[in-house]
Amino acid sequence: MELPTTSDFKRIVLDDVPLIDVRAPVEFEGGAFPTAVNLPLMNNEERHLVGIRYKDEGNTEAVKLGHELVSGNVKQERVAAWAEQLERRPDSMIYCFRGGLRSQISQQWIAEKTGTELPRLEGGYKAFRNYLLDQLDPAHQNPVPVILGGRTGTGKTILLQQLENAVDLESIANHRGSSFGRFTTPQPSPIDFENSLAWALIQHADAGHRHLVLEDEGRNIGDRYLPPPLAEHFRKADLVVLERSMEERVQITFDEYITAAQSEYNTAYGEDDGLLQWLDYMDNCIDRIRKRLGGLRHQQIKQLLHIAHESDNPEQHKEWIEQLLRDYYDPMYDYQIQNKSSVVVFKGNASEVLGYLQALD
Secondary structure (H helix, E strand, O other): OOOOEEOOHHHHHHOOOOEEEOOOHHHHHHOOOOOEEEOOOOOHHHHHHHHHHHHHHOHHHHHHHHHHHOOHHHHHHHHHHHHHHHHHOOOOEEEOOOOOHHHHHHHHHHHHHHOOOOOEEOOHHHHHHHHHHHHOOHHHOOOEEEEEEEOOOOOHHHHHOOOOOEOOHHHHHOEOOOOOOEOOOOOOOHHHHHHHHHHHHHHHHHOOOOEEEEEOOOOEEOOEEOOHHHHHHHHOOEEEEEOOOHHHHHHHHHHHHHHHHHHHHHHHHOHHHHHHHHHHHHHHHHHHOHHHHOHHHHHHHHHHHHHHHHOOOHHHHHHHHHHHHHHHHHHHHHHHHHOOOOOEEEEEOHHHHHHHHHHOO
16 A cells, blocks of 8 residues: 655644654654654664664564564554554654655554554655755845844843744753853753754744844854854844843843742752752852853852852842853953954844834834
8 A cells, every 4th residue: 555755844844743753762862853752663672673683684684573573562552652643633744764664664554553644754854854954054044134132131032032033042952042051951952953943944934034033142052053054144144232231131130040040940859959959050150150250259259149049038149140240241242242243233222122123024
């Protein structure tokens, strides 16, 4: 029976089509697609054993072993998992690494069990991944990039999230983009980051926006890096600078890195251990920038952090936040802005900048 296939990867992205990834978990963890769920035909051990058989005795014997390993109750459980997913998302599609035997067998078993002929991705993961990588080439970036800059604490991400013509790189990278920017959950794998970035850019371009607004991140967000040609493309973009008073910046930083971050740590580690984990992380962050701070300022900021932590008044954190902004982040920003090749096309407060960026489209 001839079962359907598709290579319309753009439609998959634009419609957020749910995907069933039948590769082994170890392959999925190395990189997958934003809408994919891992429901493997073979687990890691079974895949390993089949791989050994393939090297020793060739393809025919490897396929035979695969059928032996995934038979009886094991086969029933895996087909049932696929059927359950199809009940939830009947518009799903299926893939393996190259669109070969694993996804073909899975597709056939699903059809026999449910009567559903779900499409298989031609070329599998590899072909779709290559399509997404190709979309990260600056040649495919039709919207004109505009960079939203400003000093640390001006609330650039908050403003960015109010724009329809923006892509939030920090959200895709799961990182706040600063020395203190890590969340309790890990960053995506490099491949997942690239796939999600391409996904967001394709959807943005299809929405018809003439401009693409991005936060000023440089080449990397935490440990995740933009492809060099794309980073260079964004680096040349016009710059819009968001300005706020020091008092506003301290409050925004306090809200994000104290109030929201402590709540996140309490949720992740429990109230008993959450604040201790948060304090340990903040200590480590301050230690990592000790050289730039200088020994005395480093000691002062850590001391103020611990005094505030032990106090009944969280507002005391604002003292070391202001010192950190003034003595560490502002000099670094001044140096970077002097060496930028971008043209500053607009400066203003939050409402002014928001209005300017909204008017671009």
